[in-house]
Amino acid sequence: MSDVSANAVGFVRTETVPQSAPPSNAAGPAKWVKDNLFAGVGNSILTILAFIAIYLILAKIMPWILNGVWDAPTLSACREVLDGATGGCFAVISERWNQLLFGFKYPSDLYWRPALAFAMLFLAAAPVLFFDLPRKLLVFTGLYPFIAFWLIWGGPVYYPIMALVGFVVAFKVFERLEKQNFALALGAGVLGAAIVWYLGTMIGPDDAARKAGSLFAAGLEPVPSRDLGGFMLNMMLGVTCVSLSLPLGIALALGRQSSMPFIKYICVIFIEFIRGVPLITLLFVASVMLSYFFPPGTGVDLFIRVVIMITLFSAAYIAEVIRGGLAALPKGQYEAADSLGLNYAQATRLIILPQALKISIPGIVNIAVGLFKDTTLVSVISMFDIVGMIRGPILASTDWNGVYWELFSFAAVLFFVVCYGISQYSQWLERRLATDHR
Amino acid sequence: MTIMTDPPKGAFRLSMLLNDTRYRSLTLQVIAAIVLALAIFYLANNVVSNLTRLGLNINFAFLGAPAGYDINQRLIEYTSQSTNLRAAFVGILNTLLVAFLACIMATIFGVLAGVLRLSNNWLVSKLMAFYVEIFRNIPVLIWILIIFGIMTVVLPGPRAFRGEDAEASMFLGISAFTNRGVYLPGPEFSRIFGETGILSAGIGWLVALAVLVGSFFGARTVNKRATRIQEATGVRPATMLTNLAIWFLPIIAFFIITGLSFEIPELKGFNFKGGIKVGAPLIAIWFALSIYTGAFIAENVRAGIQAVSKGQTEAAGALGIRPGRIMSLIVLPQAMRVIIPPLISQYLNITKNSSLAILVGYADVTATLGGITLNQTGRAIECIVLLMLFYLIISLSISAVVNVYNNTIKLKER
Amino acid sequence: MAEQAKMQVSDEVAISIQNMNKWYGTFHVLRDIDLTVQRGERIVICGPSGSGKSTLIRCINALEEHQKGSIEVDGTLLSSDLKNIDKIRSEVGMCFQHFNLFPHLSILENLTLAPIWVRKTPKKEAEELAMHYLEKVKIPDQANKYPGQLSGGQQQRVAIARSLCMQPRIMLFDEPTSALDPEMIKEVLDTMIELAEEGMTMLCDTHEMGFARQVANRVIFMDEGQIVEQNEPEEFFNNPQSPRTQLFLSQILGH
């Protein structure tokens, strides 16, 4: 994109041609083994060492897995089954999978709700992750947060609908006015949403139900957020915080690139502060300090406080990635936008950000993976995410006291699957973007 | 000069605040400043009214009060009667200790894995890829717990070493690997200025370090002289033996003169005494951080080496430089420039992640100041602010180093 | 020349630059520039590299800020007032050496963007307008492609069409052909000639002396930030006055 001279001619090879394979008569498995495993003395020694390492690892792990017990009510029962032989007590996973996934307080007859929300997540994320899908699917992505919120927390359907209406009003007002003036449109949009929400909370679900039909009071059984736990909590924190931190990160990145020194330095200070302290200190802030910043009497939920702090945390990192994307855009793009008479907001929104974000996607995905792994830190402030569940209720229970490896392996596998999947996606995307003509 | 000298005619209008490029940015900044000030005022006001409502205040006097808790792993004198400030300081030193150790070990893991991953040995390179992917994609927290688990579950307790036919025996008779930690022989100097012990062991080590620094400069002088001779005559004199002598003779002499001896740990009662004790938590967090961050460093190293394009190697080969020399003269110096900045940011990550030590009970600064002290005194705001300040200072110093490095590189490239 | 007779120059002043100076820090890039451009005039600016040609052109639509003197475009004074700057930018189109098309937008979207967002033209109208200009630059069939899929010459023609979609009264060209291969230069120059024949006021920084002879009714020679000499092309090329011009012309035409 930035290499204009390459655009000037039809086709320019930007990389050296990879070496082509040798003629087939020089190939064959024996030759492959010799070339790739036993080329020279040093190489052979390495190969042997590698084989020994692999053997040692497998010799420890394979019996443990293959000999594993999947069905036993307690650890002692499991040990009896094993009768002294090596083997994992995976029974703890089959017995406690629900706690590992949903926490120990989420009502078990309601598991279908978070599970459904999880399944719908793929549908909602698909159009964001794969540009080729029809853009219309984005409508569902927009609805998803409200649906997922309602499914997981329950309560009257009135609230998510109210919130949604507020956003729709804001969006419509904004769309109406944005061609006139971006700042005005934004302000009016926020105001519109605020009015809707204010009126909405004034009326409340019961009144609305009386006036407009019982539908509004209908709802799912509510679940308080301190009852959320397990891997579900990690997923929720990861998805929520990454989504919320994107807009904030963009704003911070733009602010850091600003020509106005005051705004620039505010952003620099914020970003460097957040990046300079460990996430755990921010979580301490969430657990013991943040409530002081809210007006007296507003008991803000721990979950929300944690979301706030993790969002700030990841926004700072995302801002740095996006700043890299902004810096990679050629100056000519800004000049062309200027010379056409676009103002700052228009140029940023229509020309600069779409390109800068595209460059930054792989970096943002990396941040998201890191953040998802970091959600396990909430176990330190005694929230019961998957690690908190293992360290707390499950290991402490008399039935399973001492089942260490099986549980952590299970958590490790879950994280590995998600993180490895996302990073494979990121690499695929990088390759695709490299060849994309856009 | 930056402002047009002939401004448009006509008086100042209020709308010019927003519509005139001369005032616009100032106006916007003033608005931003006002909004920010209001936000800060609002938050500060909330804090004050919350604190008064709860009858709390902000006060750092607790730092001077006795901490009242013990710390096992410590680098300086500390008892439970020491102040909270000293406890925090013990924590800071512990943080720096584990961060320092982990940085070194992670670099070793990372460089090894990164280089081996580029090896043309298929099996080794796949094995390294496996290592990188496994460790990168699982939270460091889980690694810390797993490795701590290995320490405590797999290694024998001290009591296993007792009795005639003990289940466990000391490694080579001098070190013990137990689930409470590793006990190593502790070096001490018996003969500094006779038996008077004027110099304590600490100072003895400082002198040893000074001897090593002296050797370093000595070796450098020899190498420089060799380079000069090579430039003048075209033949590089052999420096290998001289170098070895300069490095090892002085320090060995120093040890002999001072009578270096080792105190072997012994099992006394329920635990080992004497020698150096490296607690299980320290080892767990050290090893976990190293192996986890090593996976990231391996990727940086690989990228750095690959970034030095093949053309460079070929160009050097065409000049007739030997392959071994190509690596050290051409590829590595250039790769270093790519590798070092992300490497330093990994060191920063190690330092920040060392705060997870709290999970396994290693008394780093997060565990002392941000953990026990906070819980015992209830001074949440004060403790957290100090804790953040400490990490900020570390991070900013490290970024300052990175900036200086980047600037020197830039200067050289010009 | 016969063709030039067709292109009418009116008495109306399009651009008037008086005593304009610009500095980059302490470096004095433009010195005491005085230039009046009549509506319908086609001016070619030439001069050695670094003489300030681009800077002069970029000052006219406020891509660069000048520090002294005045620039007036279509009667609007280029001041620090944003409204004036917007007004001037919407009347002045600009083409860059490296085209600066928006790579993430299709050709059609590149063309309709400014009319929709700046002129607030309804989308359908903007698209009709865009197709009209794409036909004019002879690539209507590329409307749904992306800039990266087009040749350099085609991209530069799209860039011209993109400027024209704002229906400017003045067009600025900053070395529009110097990033192009020789075979593509002609198609771009042809487009520009066509534009000139329609009476567009044009200010063009170019090394294409053939184009200058054929189209320009004034050639300006700049050196070290000053306008050294200006004249009708015939006179300028055949009978340069200043020794600096002579040296420049001998270098550029000599071989």
Ligand SMILES: Nc1ncnc2c1ncn2[C@@H]1O[C@H](COP(=O)(O)OP(=O)(O)OP(=O)(O)O)[C@@H](O)[C@H]1O
């Ligand atoms: N942003 C800038 N900061 C400082 N100096 C600049 C800047 N832009 C241009 N210059 C300097 O101003 C002088 C004039 O530049 P300008 O681009 O106008 O030259 P030009 O006549 O267009 O040359 P060319 O034919 O090479 O395009 C040059 O000496 C250049 O180095």
Ligand SMILES: [Mg+2]
């Ligand atoms: Mg130029």
